[in-house]
Amino acid sequence: MPYEMLSPALILLIAAALIGLVKGHARTAVILIAPLITLWAIWQVPDGVQGTVKFLSYHVEPVEGSPLRRLFATVFAIMVFVGGLYAFRIARWYELAAAYAYAAGAIGVCFAGDLITLFLYWELMALFSTIVVWCGGTPGARTAGIRYAIMHLMGGVILKVGIEGVVIGTGSIQIQAMLATDFSTWMILIGILINAAAPPVSAWLSDAYPESSATGSVFLSAFTTKTAVLALILLFPGEPVLIGLGLFMVMYGIIYALLENDVRRILAYSIVNQVGFMVVAVGIGTEMALNGATAHAFAHIVYKALLFMSAGVVIYRTGKNKCIELGGLFRTMPITATCGIIGALAISSFPLTSGFTTKSMISQAAVDSNLMWVYLGLTAASAGVFLHAGIKFPWFVFFQKDSGLRPKDAPWNMGLAMAIFAGLCILLGVFPELLYGLLPYAVDYEPYTAGKVLFYLQLLLFSGLAFFVLLPLMKRTMTISLDTDWLWRRLAFSILKIIENGFSSLNAVIERQRIRSQHFLHGIAVRYLGQPHTADSKERGIFARSWRVGSTALWIAILLSAYVLLYYL
């Protein structure tokens, strides 16, 4: 088999196995070097399909290159490297191995040339991301991991149903653009959207990610939702349903993040919000929009991981993850606070950060397609992002009141990892051409015009004003917010309880009847066969009495003649 047909993902899979096999410095070397080799391998993949393998009656294409696929794979590989650097000193080896195998799944999806390969890597991601969730190690992580696994395995089944339908319908396993017009294509779309945390099942994300370990959530934030965005770009560009869904996700993320108290859950909701922007862009489907979705996914992975890293350091150093318990940490954690603020500015698409140069492309695409309400919705959402993530996260963690906590700042490797990503956020904000040059379509877009910068400054700074004016309304409470998962975590559970109660009362009735009939039969047995006492004067049961020999012989004669009669009948 020619080596071009080996996916770069295999390097990370081997690394994942090696992490378990070697120890000490060798393990560190594997963790840090494997992503870099993967990155090199990603850039060796030429455009187009790299050969086919015959599997059953299908021509499977394990590796297909294109600028879009390479760009997603690149940011995944960078993410693995920086995530590995961040995590290698405190994460347990099995968490890192699972995270690397999970990333291998994501990179495999990037280069999958056909639906079968895509599905295989898709399931690889589901399996190993569940293990990363479980590595949180708490009872909460255990139950959340089970819910996470059920959701993703179900999504996988739905995706598989759709793939089968499309393969039978079209006779081709090619990955090609389609629209959700019939049952099979709808199933594929739904299968992908489950991974994108689209409504009505967005809750899996905010349920599972905050339960993972401080290092695990950094990896989790990057891969699943963004591979779903890539799959949408490849399979459903211009699908109009996605515009409405995306706008809903954008608003959902903001509202729920505003209600939330857990630091990492705020960030988890804002993943849904940011993926919503990308889903809208895929729905618009023009070249500008798809460029915007790709660029925004790239920038988003970087700044979202940065935010999760800074939250992770806080949790690692203080052991606390609630807004109520934190505050005033800027005094002793200047590096973490600075990097967190840079990430927060980037997610809010502040000028000179990567968010501004990428997210504004999506707004521009809405303008170009003359979608006024989408544009206004996205603009309002940009203001809302600054509100719920841009200010809320750093304010409640690093400022607000003095919590009295004086933790040490990040260890060197975590600080370095955050510095790399913070630098990347600013680099892509100041020199957007670096990213624009790698996008799938030619970019004809100038992010920094004076008018646009001024407009965004007005929008964002006045959202900031709104935050501080409305601060009394945003008092944190020790609460969680109900989501659609209430339906199966509570309602379905209650219904099960009711059914269970029904069955147990039925069981009780049957049990009573059984005991009654038992007593009845027992009575009969005693009456006819019983020998309750041996040496008393009481009359014995009818068959237990001593009968005279004569009557016994008579009965035997009757029985025998009955037998003979029956025999001849």
Added chain:
Amino acid sequence: MNEEEKQLHWLVRPSTIRKLWIGSSIILALTVLTQTVIYVKGYFGVDAWFGFGAVYGFVSCLLMVLVAKLLGFFLKRPENYYDESEQPVNNQNSKSALEEDNNAI
């Protein structure tokens, strides 16, 4: 500056916070006033109005916070809301463990 204030980090002293409010108010005013000099291109008519970004940003945030607050009344539950449904299993276990202990004694 009194003693108590000196003990605080310079960033959280009331005098600094006052200066921050004044400084940011000036910046906010400037971002709106600059629009007299710099032309902000409007795409749909409304967004070309003077100070549209500022008003739109503030009002949409206000609305989102109010909607969130309102929904909060319906959606917020105590943190252990879901734990309770999982708790009885543990309770029963510990209960039966207790009973076993009693039996053992």
